[in-house]
Amino acid sequence: MTEPLKLYNTLTRSLEIFKPIKKGHAGLYTCGPTVYHYAHIGNLRAYVFEDILKRALKMNDYKIKHVMNITDVGHMTSDADTGEDKIIKGAKREGKTAWEVAVFYTVQFKKDIKALNIIEPDVWCRATDHIKEQVALIQKLENKGYTYIIPEDGVYYNTKKFENYEELGRLNIEGQKEGARVEFIEGKKNKADFALWKFSPKEEKRDMEWESPWSKGFPGWHIECSAMAMKYLGEQFDIHCGGVDHIQVHHTNEIAQAEGATGKKFVNYWIHNEFLIVENSEKMAKSGDNFITLATIREKGYDPIDYRYLLLTAHYRSKLTFSWEALTGARTALTKLKNYVVDFKTGSNNGDWKKYKEEFENSINDDLDTPKALSIMWMLIKDENIGAGKKREAILHFDKILGLKLEEAKEEDIPQEVKELIRKREIARTEKKWKESDETRAKLRALGYEVSDTQEGQTVRRIV
Ligand SMILES: [Zn+2]
Structure with a gap:
């Protein structure tokens, strides 16, 4: 028997058995990208984690409705609702309109999602397509007395009026030093208050602005x-996800808005992934020299799925340190795995993998423990009592959760890394650098390739 699906709920700070509102169904909302720039690989960690969650829900026979937003307006550079609208900032940087920038980076984001083999949401929704709904929600809050206006600035949410405001983030707003969490804006009643509707500056015509009951x-x-x-x-x-950086402000405010308006509990499970850290660096940000995108990864000869494998080697609630060495390690492991899938095409169907299936599914159901799931898959590969045919069947079944595109592994796939080493060895041999030639041969062997020298040159054979 497989254990039931357990997830770590930020709301209760504990591991809980997932119980849906409607039997057999799971409603899932995941905060999407702000489309003013390329996504960096730190942003993308969230979407891979959410994809694993979705596949886990599917494994447990839930029918899923997954909604993801595209933020194409209103996300200010500062959490305090000051600074610039990020989309406008992107438009200035690129000499385009805000609309053009938003469309361009939405397309890029969807390409990234596809490259990482992330299953698309059932509903994509753009903020600019839902102005009417947002205005209606603000009006509802206004009617219930949750809002106030700061002249020439905007409509604000009065966080003091919402009793549970500090719950999700375990906040202590009163005890915080001024400016510790958010900057102070003239006219705000409480430190944590935030903008629901911002007024267009009088002196400037924005690309994106709408009429409202308050002001344009x-x-x-x-x-x-x-x-x-x-x-x-x-x-x-049922479930709302995002990065841990959303807990204190964005998700806290989402709860205040929704629950303030409806008087009902908004979401049962809040699930958050940890940051990706770049070696010798801080949290990855869009400014600074550690801005790595999937394009950077491709330029260096890696496949986006290598990065997906790397992400799965860490639990989503642990910080993960990114380095090129770590990505190389992930690529090597994935290459080996693909080779096994190809080689296992021919082989006996002896033995059964029930035990591994159960262990694999239990580790996924244990708060999405992908590192453990991967190790179970590697244990199965080494199990001599199970025939190759059965192993292949098992690996492809596991890959429905892992999403490493193993079904597509082909014989002729000599990875780029191996090709480069073969070329390097060829050069070493023509220059009679025998030591280097031998070292390269050892590296190839570690990657699962045996090279031999014939009169026609080097030939390469895969070893399993
Ligand atoms: Zn959001």
Whole structure:
């Protein structure tokens, strides 16, 4: 018997058995990208984790409705609702309109998702397509007395009016030093108050602005997620995900907006992934020299799926340190795995892998423990009592969760890394650098390739 699916709920700070609102169904909302730049690989970690969660829910026979937003307006460079709208910033940087920038980076983001073999959401929703819903939600909050206006600035949420405001983030707003969490804006009643609707600056015509009951302007970032999540998933739904950086402000504000408006519990399970850290560096950000995208990964000769494998080697709630050495390690492991899948095409169907199936599924159901799941797969590969045919069947079954595209592994796939080493060895041999030639041969062997020298040159054979 497989254990039931358990997930770590940020709301209760504990591991809980997943119990859906509607039997057999799971409603899932995941905060999407702000489309003003390419996604960096740190951003992408969240989407891979959410993809594993989705596949795990599917493994447990849930019918899933997954909604992801595209933030194409209103996400300010500072959490305090000051600074610039990120999309406008992107437009200035590139000499385009805000609309053009948003469309361009939405397309790029969807390409990244595809390259990482992430299953697309059932509903993509853009903030700019849902202004009406956001205005309606703000009006509802206004009618219930949750809002106030700061002249020439915007409509603000009065966080003091919402009793559970500090719950998700375990916040202590009063005890915080000024400016510790958010900067202070003139006219704000409480430190944590945030903008629901921002007024367009009088002196400037924005690319993106709309009429509203208050003044011409644009929605704040947080209101879009509450409005769209409730539109597509209902006032109460099962799971809401995002990075840990969303806990204290964005998700806290989403709860205040939704629960303030409906008086009902918004979401049952809040699940958050940890950061990706770049070696010798801070958290990855879009400014600074550690801005690595999938394009950077490809330029260096890696496949995006190598990166997916690397992500699965760490638990989603642990910080993961990215380095090129670690990515090389992931690529080597994935290459070996693909070779096994190809070689196992011919082989006996002896033995059965029931025990491994159960262990694999239990580790996934144990708060998505992908490192353990991977190790179980490697143990199966080494098990001499199970025939190759059965092993292949098992690996491909596991890959429905892991999503490493192992079904597509082909015989002729000599990885780039191996090709480069063969070339390097060829050069070493013509230059009679025998030591280097031998070292390269050893490296190839470690990758699962045996090279021999014939009169025609080097020939390469895969070893399993
Ligand atoms: Zn969101």
